[in-house]
């Protein structure tokens with residue numbers, strides 16, 4: 239855990255840009271583009287945000303947080319931060335890394351999904367790698383990061399698409415690229431689904447398509463089952479409308495959680511016995527089929543008793 243200070247706060251439309259630095263001015267842990275950090279906004283409010291700063295900047299982390307009217311607390315608490323405030327954050331973790339073997343990287347960000355793309359563009363530019371960045375937003379006036387993109391050293395690789403001007407032509411963008419192009423997308427689900435569908439239709443392999451979710455629908459509830467935390471020696475009943483995390487908390491066993499939506503991987507735990515009922519968006523289809531790991535914030539069991547390594 240790091241204690242950082244907000245050294246700059248800037249509002250661009252509905253997005254607050256927060257620049258964080260170590261309170262003692264020492265260099266921060268390094269990260270690769272696509273990484274996120276967890277902001278500990280209060281004791282029970284931990285939220286992951288993508289780093290949008292240049293990974294070569296060892297002194298600062300920058301985040302962009304959208305003011306979300308459906309916020310469950312994270313967005314509002316992040317917007318309430320002021321310059322000079324101190325905050326605990328996790329070290330960077332990367333679940334959305336660039337593939338170093340790609341011949342070309344096609345970055346497609348929608349709305350606040352532009353944030354990891356900014357770090358990716360900076361890293362690819364610094365490495366002299368081939369890439370293009372497409373940023374989709376409802377309108378120029380509502381879009382954040384426009385000044386940064388228009389003044390970036392890679393500005394000629396940036397393509398802006400506004401719904402009220404010129405929309406993105408996905409098929410053209412996906413087709414007009416070299417072989418072994420990897421596509422990275424982040425933003426609204428309908429954009430990411432469209433990118434994935436069109437890329438697959440054009441023959442992209444699954445491993446060439448990368449996406450990062452900010453939020454996700456999680457199917458909740460199901461049949462009650464028993465969870466045994468083998469290391470702790472605790473056994474609990476998970477009720478029909480309860481998560482494993484909630485059931486364990488009632489028995490005094492706290493699980494580290496962040497997104498609580500099966501996205502971030504914070505609550506990933508090994509399964510020792512039993513068959514998980516995966517509800518998350520984090521594990522790959524192969525990992526789900528293996529059945530030896532589970533996300534405790536959202537997934538359940540297909541059997542009466544699940545033994546986990548906790």
Ligand code: FES
Pocket residue numbers: 494495496497498499500501502503504505506518520533534535536
């Ligand atoms: S808390 Fe994020 S996946 Fe469970």
